[in-house]
Amino acid sequence: MFLTTTLKQPKGNWKSLTHLPIPEITNQLHDLNWRIRQQAVTVLSGTHDQGHIERLIACLSDSHIAVRTAAIKALVVSDTIAVPLLINFLKDAENPLTQTNCARVLGRIGNLLATDPLIAILTAQDDDTRRYSAEALGLLRNPQAVEPLIAALTTEKSPSVMMAIATALGRLADPHAVDTLIDCLSHPNQMLLLATTWALSKIGDPRAIPPMIEVLRHQCLEIQGRTAWGDDTIEDKVTIAARIQMYGGGHANMPENIAAMIARFGESAITHLNKLSQEADPTTRLYATFALSEISHPRAIESLIPRLKDPSANVRAMIISALCRIGDPDMIPHIMSVLNDTDPRVCSIATAGLKKLENRT
Numbered sequence: 232m233f234l235t236t237t238l239k240q241p242k243g244n245w246k247s248l249t250h251l252p253i254p255e256i257t258n259q260l261h262d263l264n265w266r267i268r269q270q271a272v273t274v275l276s277g278t279h280d281q282g283h284i285e286r287l288i289a290c291l292s293d294s295h296i297a298v299r300t301a302a303i304k305a306l307v308v309s310d311t312i313a314v315p316l317l318i319n320f321l322k323d324a325e326n327p328l329t330q331t332n333c334a335r336v337l338g339r340i341g342n343l344l345a346t347d348p349l350i351a352i353l354t355a356q357d358d359d360t361r362r363y364s365a366e367a368l369g370l371l372r373n374p375q376a377v378e379p380l381i382a383a384l385t386t387e388k389s390p391s392v393m394m395a396i397a398t399a400l401g402r403l404a405d406p407h408a409v410d411t412l413i414d415c416l417s418h419p420n421q422m423l424l425l426a427t428t429w430a431l432s433k434i435g436d437p438r439a440i441p442p443m444i445e446v447l448r449h450q451c452l453e454i455q456g457r458t459a460w461g462d463d464t465i466e467d468k469v470t471i472a473a474r475i476q477m478y479g480g481g482h483a484n485m486p487e488n489i490a491a492m493i494a495r496f497g498e499s500a501i502t503h504l505n506k507l508s509q510e511a512d513p514t515t516r517l518y519a520t521f522a523l524s525e526i527s528h529p530r531a532i533e534s535l536i537p538r539l540k541d542p543s544a545n546v547r548a549m550i551i552s553a554l555c556r557i558g559d560p561d562m563i564p565h566i567m568s569v570l571n572d573t574d575p576r577v578c579s580i581a582t583a584g585l586k587k588l589e590n591r592t
Contacts, residue, residue, distance in 0.1 A: 253283075260286055265295035272298060276305035284313050288320050291332035299332060306336045314342045321348050327357035334360065338367025346373045353383045361387070362395040369399025377405045384411050390420035397423065401430025409436045416446050425488055432495040443493050444503050447522075450486045451515040486518040494525035501526060505534040513543040520546050524553030532557065536565055544574035551577055555584025563588060 251259075259271035272290055275283050287309070290302035306313050314337065321333040330352060337345040345367065352364045365383065368376040377400070384396045397415060400408040408430070415427045424446065431439040493500050500522070507519035520538060523531045535550045551569055554562045566588075569581045 257283070257286055260290060265293075265298055268293065268295070268298045269301045272301040272305050276301075277308040278305075279309070279312055281316065284309055284316050288313075288316060288329070288333070291320075291336075292326055292328040299328075303332055303336055303339075307339045310340060311342050314340060314344055318345060318348045321345075321352065324355065327355070327360050330355065331357065331359045331363045334363040334367045338363070338370035341371060343371060343373050346371055346375055350376060350379045353379060358389045358392055361389070362392045365392065365395040365399045369395075369402040372402055374403065374405065377403050377407055381408050381411050384408075384415070390418070390423045393418070394420075394423045394426040397426040397430045401426075401433040404434050406434055406436045409434060409438055413439060413442050416442050421485060424485070428489050428492040432492040435496060437496065437499045440493065440496055440500050440503050443489065444507055447486060447489045447493060447518060448507065448510070448512075448515055450489060451512060451518055486514070487521065490518040490522035491525060494522040497526055498528050498530060501528065501530050501534060504531075508534070508538055508546075513546065516541060516543060517545050517549060520549045520553075524549060524556075532562075539565060539569060544572075544577060547572065547574065547577045548580055551580050551584065555580065555587065558588065560588065 256271050256274050259267050262268050262271070268290070272287060275287060278284060278287070284306070287302050287305050290298055291306075293299050293302065306317065317333045317337050317340075320329055321337070323329050334349060334352065337349065349364045349367050349371070352360055353368075355361050355364070361383070365380060368380060380396050380400055380403070384393060384400070387393045387396060393415065397412060400412060412427050412431050412434075415423060418424065418427075428443055428446070431443060493504065504519050504523050504526075508516050508523065510516060510519075516538075520535065520541075523535055532554075535553060538550050539547060541547055541550070547569065551566060554566055563585065566581050566584055569577050570585075572578050572581070
């Protein structure tokens, strides 16, 4: 039997803090027990007292994350009365943790007075400060932030910060950001790639479709490369594993995510996807077909029907699932055409789809 010992925190009657006078509660903000500090912050939540707000802001740099989180929530509840003090503390470059959490609070409060101060710290030395200032600017949705965010994205080196900037630009949905976001599509970080494709889909500018199609093609071919590994490619495995560790990624659903983002462009993406669905690589055809099946437009459906003769069973299964999901009686002849498909899965999907259509009619 093994005995383990843990360092116990000082005990405190934290449940009874609500019954204490306010001066005593504020004293508990310095207690050695983080639970007591957290409860004291919660009790002071929603305060309109400037002194209390300053104390809560000081808790944004508390040594325990639970206390910092409680302080963020309390200051958000305090709403616009806290904004001037938060902006003042936002300038405290000596304490990046306070800056970072002030930015988080200001973004959630949503007061546009915070726009310029948040733009000013987009060039802060601390990665988290830049990241959360960008995130806050996205939440504010002030068009004034578009150009500074674009400028920051062109010089930023941290993938996590770039991801926050891309997301913010997506929320702002300004076409001026399209070219800079397209440049980010070549970055090796997979999470940044997802954020960038999401942002471009939110903006909805058709200029983004061809480069996003190229990204989808590349991701599909990468899947083919991974599945084709043999014993003689161990060096490539190590190289790619190191790249994934460094940049993030390795997501099996990346092509699906990107295809879904392309589908959000609607009718303007159909021609590009239809061309992609005819390429030699079966994985590429599969995800191009998936994207087409996500577009609710007659032209997209029409482009799927000829692909029912695709040599890949996966592609045929994807198309027949889409036709069954539409629930249009006009699709019945096309669904019936694959009832004798060489792949049992395709036959099964078609049979189940026909039964559902018959029940509806």
